[in-house]
Amino acid sequence: MSQKVLEVNALESEAIYILREVVAQFERPVLLFSGGKDSITLVRLAQKAFYPAKIPFPLLHIDTGHNFPETIEFRDKLVKELGVELIVRNVQDNIDKGRVKEEKGRYASRNILQTETLLDTIEEFDFDACIGGARRDEEKARAKERIFSVRDDFGQWDEKNQRPELFDMLNGRIELGQNVRVFPISNWTELDVWSYIEKEQLEIPSIYFAHKRKTFLRDGFIWSANDEFVYRDEYEEITERIVRFRTVGDMSCTAAVISDATTIEKVVEEIRDSSISERGARIDDSRSEAAMEKRKQQGYF
Amino acid sequence: MGLLKIATAGSVDDGKSTLIGRLLYDTKSLTTDKLKAIEEKSKQRGFDYLDFSLATDGLIAEREQGITIDVAHIYFSTPNKSFIIADTPGHIEYTRNMVTGASTAQASIILIDARNGVVEQTYRHFFINNLLKIKEVIVAVNKMDLVNFSEEKFQNIKNEIEYLATKSDFKKEQITFIPISALKGDNVVEKSTQIPWYQGETLLHHLEKIDTTLTSDHAKARFPVQTVIRPKTTDYHDFRAYAGKIYGGDFSVGDEVIVLPSLTKSTIKNIYFFDQEFDKATSGSSVSITLTDDVNISRGDMIVKVDETPTISKDLEATICWMDKEPLEVSQKYYLKHGVNDVQAKITNLSTILHTDFSGLEENPSKLTLNQIGDVQLKVSKSLFFDSYKQHKYNGAFILINPKTNNTVGVGFIK
Numbered sequence: 113m114s115q116k117v118l119e120v121n122a123l124e125s126e127a128i129y130i131l132r133e134v135v136a137q138f139e140r141p142v143l144l145f146s147g148g149k150d151s152i153t154l155v156r157l158a159q160k161a162f163y164p165a166k167i168p169f170p171l172l173h174i175d176t177g178h179n180f181p182e183t184i185e186f187r188d189k190l191v192k193e194l195g196v197e198l199i200v201r202n203v204q205d206n207i208d209k210g211r212v213k214e215e216k217g218r219y220a221s222r223n224i225l226q227t228e229t230l231l232d233t234i235e236e237f238d239f240d241a242c243i244g245g246a247r248r249d250e251e252k253a254r255a256k257e258r259i260f261s262v263r264d265d266f267g268q269w270d271e272k273n274q275r276p277e278l279f280d281m282l283n284g285r286i287e288l289g290q291n292v293r294v295f296p297i298s299n300w301t302e303l304d305v306w307s308y309i310e311k312e313q314l315e316i317p318s319i320y321f322a323h324k325r326k327t328f329l330r331d332g333f334i335w336s337a338n339d340e341f342v343y344r345d346e347y348e349e350i351t352e353r354i355v356r357f358r359t360v361g362d363m364s365c366t367a368a369v370i371s372d373a374t375t376i377e378k379v380v381e382e383i384r385d386s387s388i389s390e391r392g393a394r395i396d397d398s399r400s401e402a403a404m405e406k407r408k409q410q411g412y413f
Numbered sequence: 414m415g416l417l418k419i420a421t422a423g424s425v426d427d428g429k430s431t432l433i434g435r436l437l438y439d440t441k442s443l444t445t446d447k448l449k450a451i452e453e454k455s456k457q458r459g460f461d462y463l464d465f466s467l468a469t470d471g472l473i474a475e476r477e478q479g480i481t482i483d484v485a486h487i488y489f490s491t492p493n494k495s496f497i498i499a500d501t502p503g504h505i506e507y508t509r510n511m512v513t514g515a516s517t518a519q520a521s522i523i524l525i526d527a528r529n530g531v532v533e534q535t536y537r538h539f540f541i542n543n544l545l546k547i548k549e550v551i552v553a554v555n556k557m558d559l560v561n562f563s564e565e566k567f568q569n570i571k572n573e574i575e576y577l578a579t580k581s582d583f584k585k586e587q588i589t590f591i592p593i594s595a596l597k598g599d600n601v602v603e604k605s606t607q608i609p610w611y612q613g614e615t616l617l618h619h620l621e622k623i624d625t626t627l628t629s630d631h632a633k634a635r636f637p638v639q640t641v642i643r644p645k646t647t648d649y650h651d652f653r654a655y656a657g658k659i660y661g662g663d664f665s666v667g668d669e670v671i672v673l674p675s676l677t678k679s680t681i682k683n684i685y686f687f688d689q690e691f692d693k694a695t696s697g698s699s700v701s702i703t704l705t706d707d708v709n710i711s712r713g714d715m716i717v718k719v720d721e722t723p724t725i726s727k728d729l730e731a732t733i734c735w736m737d738k739e740p741l742e743v744s745q746k747y748y749l750k751h752g753v754n755d756v757q758a759k760i761t762n763l764s765t766i767l768h769t770d771f772s773g774l775e776e777n778p779s780k781l782t783l784n785q786i787g788d789v790q791l792k793v794s795k796s797l798f799f800d801s802y803k804q805h806k807y808n809g810a811f812i813l814i815n816p817k818t819n820n821t822v823g824v825g826f827i828k
Contacts, residue, residue, distance in 0.1 A: 115665075118686050120697040122416055128699035129658045132639040136712055136753070160687040161699070164652065165644035248486045252469065255485040274483060275821045276513040276736050280658070281750050281812050285819035299497060301488045389444040 123304060124157065127296040129280065130259060131161040134241050134294050135168050137284035141241040141294075142199070144230075145171040147183035147190075148360040149316055150245030150297065153305050155190070156314055157296060158243075169243075170197035174230050176222040177204045178341040178363045186317040201233045218330075220343050221365040231267045234291055241284070243294045249301045259298050265289035306380045313376075320379065322356045322371045333367035358383075415625035420499045420515040420547070422538035423524030428555045432524065432595035433487055433500050434465015436617065439602035442489035443468065462596065469500045483507070484514040493621050508784040509736035512541060512824060516810075520549035520623055522616075527560045527592070531573045536770035539574070543581040544732065544786065544826060546803065549623055550588045553616060557608065558594040564610045567592045580771040591616050632805040634662030634696070635723070636716040637752045642701055654685060654701035655710055657753070660807035664702065664718075665693040671722060672708050673715045673798040679704040713754040715798050723798045723808060730828040732767070733781065733789050737815065737822035740780040741789075747822070748814040749793055752807065757794040764788045789825075802826040 134141050143158060145151045158167045173187060191198040203225050206212045212225045234242065248255045258277045263269055275283060284292055297305070309316060326337040328348045335342055337350045341363045344350075355368035356379075369388075373379045421429045434451075437443045443451075447468060455464045469485045485500045499514030501507075515521060523538050525531060542550055552574055560566045571590045578588060591600055592611050599605035602617045614622070642654045664670075668681045683703045684691045694700045702716065710716075717723065735741050741760060749758035766775040766787040781787045802809030813823040 115692045116690070118684070118691040118694040118698050118700065120695055122697055125658060125697055125699040129639070132656055132699070133753070136640050161656070162642060163685075163687050164646075164649050165642050249488045252485065255469070255487065256483050271483070276509050276812075276824070278513055278516040278812055278821070278824045279807065279810050280517075281752065281810075283750065283812065283814055283819070283821045285748070285814055287819060299486065299488075301490075387445045389446050 123297070123300050124160075124308070126299065127154075127157045128161040130282065130294065130296040131158055131243070133282050133284065134243060134296075135162070137282070138241040138292070140237065140239050141169045141243060142172045142237065142239045143167075143169055143243040144245070145173050145187065145198070146245075146360065147173070147179070147187040147317060148245070149305055149309060149320065150247065152190070152314055152316055153297060153300075153308055154243065154245045155194070156308075156312055159194070167194065167196050170199050172199045172201070172233060172239075172242075174226045174233065175200050175202045175204075176226060176362045177202060178222050180317070180319050180336075180357075180360065180363055182319045183317045183360055186315070190315070199233070199237070201229050201236075203229050205229070206232070216343075218343055218345070221362055223362045223365050227267065234267070239291060240286065241292045241294050243296065245297055246295050247300050247302070247305070248295075248298050257295065257298070259295050260284055261293040261295065262286060263291055263293055267291075269293075303380070303383050306376075306383050310376045310380050316376075317360065319357045319360065322354050322374050324352055325355050325368065326350050327353045327355060327368060334369065336363055336366075336368060338363060416495045416497065417520060417620060417623055417625050418497045418499070418518045419620065420501055420511075420518035420521045421524065422501060422511060422515070422521060422542070423555075424526070424529075424532060424534040425504055427524040427526045428595045429500060429524055430466030430469045431464075432522070432553065432555065432593070432601065432616075433498055434463075434468050435595045435598055435601045436498075437468065437487070437489055438463075438465065439598060440489055440491055440617065483510050491617070491621060494625075496620065508537070508541075509734070511538070512545070512734050512736070515541060515545050515547065516824070518545075518547060519625065520551065520620070521547045522551045522553050524553050524555050525570055527554050527556045527563075527566050527570070530566070530570055531577075533770065535574075536577065539577055539581065540767075540769040540771065540786075541734075543583060544734070546582070546806065548587065550583065551616065551619065552588060552590045553595075554590065554592045555595050557592045557599060557605075558597050562592070562599075562605075562607045567611075577771060589613070589619055591619065632661030632800070632808070633721040633723075634664055634718055635660045635800075635805065635808050636664060636702065637754070638710055638712055638714045638716065639753050640712055641710065654683075654703050655714075655716065656699070656701040657716075658699045659694055659696050660752075661696050661805055662718075662721075663693055663695040664716075666691075669719045670704070670716050671719050672704075672710055673717065673722070673725065674796055675709065675714070677706070677708045678719065679706040679708055681705075715752075715754075717798075723800045723805075725796050725798050727793050727796050729791050729793070729797065729799065731789055731791065731811070731825035732786060732828065733813070733823050733825045734786045735781045735783060735823050737820060738783055739815070739822070740782045741787075741813075741823060742780045746816065748816055749791070749797075749811050749825075750814060751797050751799060751811040754797065756797065758791050758813065759793075760789050761792050762790040764790070788828075791825075799827050801828055 212228045260282045327334050328337050328350050356371040373382045423429045451467050454467050487498045501511040501514035521542050554567050593600045600615045637657050638655045639657045642656050682705045684694050685701045743760050743763050747758050749756050766778045800808040809827040811825045812821050815822045
């Protein structure tokens with residue numbers, strides 16, 4: 113008999129362990145799902161953690177309304193295939209109610225507006241744990257975050273007073289009103305995520321692959337030309353380019369990169385050789401040195 | 414290709430962040446946009462060099478004060494290996510964050526400023542490495558350029574640490590000494606031309622050579638049950654598997670096992686990982702297991718091999734590192750988390766406070782304050798199944814949680 117030995121993929125096993133801790137320690141967890149590569153990876157890990165049982169928590173999409181249509185299409189297909197519950201809450205609703213104010217002008221983005229809708233939704237459903245696909249290699253404030261990150265009832269992160277996190281022991285004890293943001297793939301790098309998607313042959317939205325798109329240039333970034341969502345001055349000229357997206361955020365703050373990677377293998381190769389960081393294409397992070405930390409203090413993911 | 418987890422330690426201004434920045438820079442792991450940001454900020458601050466600490470000190474307060482407050486996790490890889498470095502603070506008041514960063518590390522880099530030599534903080538860092546049983550320690554004697562690359566200065570530091578090591582559990586071969594200049598790049602990634610008397614490897618070369626299979630645990634197999642998987646669907650109507658992560662050793666189908674605390678004997682029937690079945694799974698795998706017998710198992714229980722049972726007791730002795738402003742006092746109650754097991758605990762005795770310079774003990778203290786390390790006896794509300802930390806890292810450590818604040822206030826290493 114040939115022995116079939118499970119070789120450890122340490123990062124995968126760690127993430128599965130974390131997801132199981134969430135379900136064991138919390139009453140009402142939810143997985144934040146944007147349709148991007150990191151949350152797609154999380155969904156796969158959640159599937160593995162509880163198989164053959166179904167994923168024991170719903171997915172939540174805070175919809176900015178400025179999504180790439182390909183991502184939404186993909187989201188709905190995935191949810192249907194997995195038979196999990198999807199909750200969608202719209203930033204637009206809070207704009208309509210006048211609770212948040214939309215930015216205007218050249219760099220307008222709805223990214224920051226998500227926080228308000230997220231906090232409302234946490235309150236609406238009484239979620240005590242929100243699982244997210246953030247990684248410590250993304251940004252230097254993220255590099256400081258714990259795997260179980262406690263937030264107060266305003267969603268605030270107290271970065272100077274975090275709980276020590278030792279060995280594998282995750283302390284999920286919280287008071288009423290607090291909740292925990294959980295980051296199972298904290299220790300993964302962008303390349304780890306792409307390699308995993310390749311190994312697992314996961315489906316991802318088509319915008320991650322090179323395609324022809326109407327774009328314009330500003331400040332060295334390639335913007336998707338979409339007159340409805342993305343502000344453009346008349347002199348900013350629209351050109352068709354072969355591009356792909358490295359990260360999928362709000363259309364108004366996610367820049368494209370020139371690429372001919374049409375398969376997942378080619379994407380992995382491209383990331384391996386890239387000299388630009390993933391967040392280099394997120395326009396909202398270059399606003400100031402502490403942009404991410406400040407957003408997180410206010411309850412942003 | 415392996416993954417090596419490293420913790421750094423050093424006093425303030427010893428250059429930890431600079432060293433990490435240098436490692437990233439010289440291995441071409443800093444992307445152009447991050448490098449550009451460092452260049453711009455360095456210039457803005459009027460430095461005539463690149464301040465690499467700007468890459469790792471991610472919090473506003475850290476950049477304001479120019480010190481590292483909390484652990485940052487930094488990732489980089491070479492063609493041979495991937496690395497996760499926990500950049501931990503050197504400041505005495507952030508010792509708890511240093512323990513946090515070091516708790517998962519297989520190797521540790523202790524930085525010493527060649528001008529100052531071994532200082533109190535060095536003792537403390539060495540003591541904590543010893544307490545945590547880190548497998549490999551690298552003493553990087555930094556700022557060699559500021560002491561004219563003096564062999565004598567280096568040798569004095571080496572002698573002092575080697576003497577210190579005789580009071581610890583470290584064996585000589587577990588400690589490597591490397592003279593470096595993080596700012597100038599000597600012996601970090603590139604071999605220094607300024608230090609001809611040093612015949613050893615560069616820091617990166619040494620890190621690449623550390624055998625990650627040797628630094629991982631070869632302890633007895635422990636399978637703490639995190640959760641029970643019961644799909645209750647038509648296809649899997651009677652399916653019941655125990656999900657958890659294997660710590661130490663391995664488990665195979667057919668292994669005779671004992672379930673703790675019920676002491677029920679059974680045999681491993683299947684080992685699953687997602688939709689695949691395996692005959693054997695090794696340490697570190699998050700699998701699910703079924704048994705041949707119908708045993709009542711719930712979260713917190715533990716599956717072990719028949720001839721490898723741990724200690725089962727309500728009383729334990731441990732060394733504790735205290736991490737909270739409110740001191741530990743005898744007869745106080747805490748939640749104790751041992752792996753995935755939660756119990757209530759009472760400190761019955763605080764016998765000694767350990768001096769982190771290995772100089773001795775303070776007998777019968779009344780309390781243990783923030784960042785102090787001491788020996789205690791505890792009583793817990795439900796029997797725990799544990800090993801000594803020396804024999805089993807995972808099964809020999811626990812955390813204490815203050816029931817009033819829910820904060821993690823201490824970490825314990827079982828004797």
